[in-house]
């Protein structure tokens with residue numbers, strides 16, 4: 424695509440990077456067929472190609488973001504499906520990340536929007552505040568339908584509906600005769616997942632120990648910054664990311680780490696991008712690149728071990744491939760192979776490349792599109808007639824679990840169960 428950025432604008436390294444990305448696009452439109460928002464609405468401006476045009480026009484003119492650009496960029500899920508279908512290698516992720524940050528700096532949103540985005544950016548990354556918010560929202564769950572009918576109440580209703588009826592606690596299980604560990608890995612505790620389902624990381628710890636790996640929670644780590652990053656709140660996301668980088672580098676240089684293992688693939692995509700995000704920061708470029716190089720999704724790390732099943736399984740599992748895993752990290756087969764290796768019958772979901780509508784805070788900020796995508800996903804999953812739905816990202820688990828009618832379980836909880844851990848709670852009442 425031809426561009427017309429001025430030499431002055433291109434002095435900004437971020438502008439230079441975005442201009443390079445825009446120039447790579449050859450307008451072919453292959454990406455449109457796999458873009459969820461284009462598939463739903465058929466509007467060119469809600470396609471990757473349309474958004475690239477809008478972003479190019481905004482950045483090259485150095486103009487403040489217009490209402491039209493904000494509307495269509497906000498509707499993008501950052502699912503990255505378009506990157507998988509693009510024959511030219513357009514790095515849409517880095518372009519839209521820059522656009523979101525630029526919008527945040529140059530566009531004044533209506534007051535209710537600003538308040539909501541501020542609240543999401545403060546509350547979700549903070550487990551203590553998030554836990555309190557879930558507790559506060561829970562009594563209003565029966566009123567969510569009423570709230571949705573109030574003017575502008577759809578987003579508030581979406582938040583209320585997503586608040587789980589109860590917050591589970593992690594179980595502590597004693598495991599006898601564990602082998603002496605041969606590897607040592609950091610497990611990202613993160614933020615929202617540790618509140619919504621602490622059992623995911625508890626199962627990860629058990630599973631790793633059982634297979635000769637010492638999992639550690641590194642003091643000082645926390646939210647990876649992804650939630651703020653996708654809201655364009657750069658200062659908060661960089662602060663969170665730098666705190667994690669410092670914590671992990673200190674652990675690497677101290678007791679040592681073989682990997683940084685991440686069980687929420689949305690977080691994994693961001694941690695793997697720290698190297699790019701901080702490439703121009705002299706104090707963090709090297710450290711961030713080291714952290715990104717050490718980051719692995721749990722399914723990648725488990726693929727290096729030989730899992731030892733101890734019980735018969737055989738249930739039919741529909742594997743929902745989170746966008747952040749399949750498009751963001753190009754991890755497609757490993758989770759399925761792991762589930763098969765311990766005896767589950769794994770089914771691919773038709774139209775599996777299309778997002779479930781979760782996408783970080785998308786299901787709160789764009790509830791109408793998110794609900795359409797969720798229902799489409801659940802209808803496709805139902806075609807596989809599963810007994811269990813598995814996924815590797817807390818956002819997808821919450822989104823699909825809100826309406827699936829079939830237990831929705833993190834992949835590691837199933838692997839833990841198959842190799843000697845407790846039955847996942849979601850299966851106990853089935």
Ligand code: SF4
Pocket residue numbers: 457458459460461469470471474498499500501502503504505506515
């Ligand atoms: S990231 Fe997803 S929603 Fe956004 S343009 Fe690409 S395919 Fe469409």
Ligand code: SF4
Pocket residue numbers: 447448449450451452453454455471472475505508509510511512513
């Ligand atoms: S597929 Fe790639 S090159 Fe073609 S229009 Fe989409 S982003 Fe541009």
